[in-house]
Amino acid sequence: MAARESHDALPDNARHSRSDGRLKRSAKAWHRERGTRVRRQRVRAAWLFLTPMLIVLAAVAGWPLIRTFWFSLTDASLSSLDGAQFIGVENYLVFDDGWYGILADPLWWQSVWNTLYFTLVSVSLEAVLGVIVALVLNARFRGRTLVRAAMLIPWAIPTVVSARIWAWMLNDQFGIINHMLLGLGLIDAPLSWTADASLSMWAVIMVDVWKATPFVALLVLAALQMLPSDCYEAARVDGIHPVRVFFRVTLPLITPALLVAVIFRALDALRVFDVIYVLTSNAASTMTMSIYARQQLVEFQDVGYGSAASTLLFMIIALVTVVYLYLGRRQLGGGQ
């Protein structure tokens, strides 16, 4: 409106000489001005819309994280959080006639090792099995929808429930797994899966692989369904063996999706808690970093020490995440 009015207010001679050009230009300016106004309004609305989410995330994630880090530098206990005294890095490492603190605790190092072992083995198994399941689900056959729905069941069952079900199946005296293995003649005597220190980690891995493979399979399946069919036809015309086609064509093409799935699973496995807590409780042979930290925090009520363990776990996961984001960005940059 303003632009049009100013045009009307122009001196007569000016209007006569270049009225057309000026009209166009001012109309454009009017649009531009309105555009910036709308844009500014939208940006303001965007921040307004983001604020509730940011406040909630700050309250449940940002602030607690800072507080946990602070607690890790104090002697806080569960009963006296407010009276915590600053003690520096004593929870992490201190020399007092011998080394003390988490970094000098063999149980902590065992739980670090257990966590890494668990993550490496279970995620590798899930990746291999996930690709196999995805390849099967990608084939066209009758009842495919039914099979896909069945594959989702382990994923949908609450972790606590699946741990309980497997604990019953792995029961040393009455468990069906021992019964099957005995029946097949694979073992001579029943195994105590969850109590035996050398077997319990495998029991935990078994449950985790059962539960998490569908997730990997679904992500890989989505990638498989977007593959171009022409290279497969070319390969078939050339008579190339399907196994060779898989390793030369399929696998490289689904690698990005598989990597995403593996990273998400690895981040999940590094913080694993519930399946182990239910299956083997606080046993040293399966203790992970999360179990260790929670035991210190809640059962021993030592908030300072437990927070130090939590902080170390956070740093390890942050490191993995940063490496992943860096690699992901470099990969994206290379693709462009």
Add this chain to the structure above:
Amino acid sequence: MTLRMLKAVVLKIGFWALVGVLMLYAIFPFYYAVVTSLKPSSELFEVSYWIDDLDFSNYVAVPSQPAFLAAIRNSVIVAVSVVIIALLLGLTAAWALGRVRFRGRTTVMMLVLGVSMFPQVAVLSGLFEVIRTLDLYNSPGGLILSYTIFTLPFTVWILTTFMRQLPDELEEAAIVDGASPWVTLTKVFMPLLWPAMATTGLLAFIAAWNEFLFALTFTLTDTQRTVPVAIALISGGSQYELPWGPIMAASVIVTVPLVVLVVIFQRRIVSGLTAGAVKG
């Protein structure tokens, strides 16, 4: 010729055998839980692969415990509230992140992604303090608040992905008509985003229903427990006397709704999982 036919037959048999094995692997544990839950406790200690005669005593025993009913009620309250909050906050944030270009957008996206990778243990003591300060310890409110830490990030992430896929023309028309961003969001985008919201809501519901660590730590009494904690804490006289029948019956009761939901909405869940690549 016959060799090739033989090979084809063998391949076909092998494929169906593989399908069978995978099906068995996926379904058997849950099937076995159902079988166990339908046996009287006297028959529990003889392994059998199917149900000889139905015995519902476990299903009568479990719901008659007030603590279990309270746990189901708490879980429903917590999960439904978490879904509503996550969708409300997630939808507005997703409009901002998906439809508006502004400085700092990438930073916010990275922040959200970063929070979704938080180990829950890392905030346990700090969050405990927050919850106690707000006087929400040992109440569903504390769990609802703390569950936003893992539901909100993936809700925002998935809804942003879906929001970006919608064509620009939709919004341009609304802008020309002078509609405010709020009106655009509720009148233009929300009707189109119902499927995406159903997907994300379902995933948030499952995540909240299954959560264990916060529920175990931030509740104290039996009446405030959620279902996973209640099931994890069922115990007998000793480690060797666990009441497996009732445990399996309780497990089946809380899992059947999820399994039904997943089987009905499997297509939606798959699209949500692949859009956001959220944790399982």
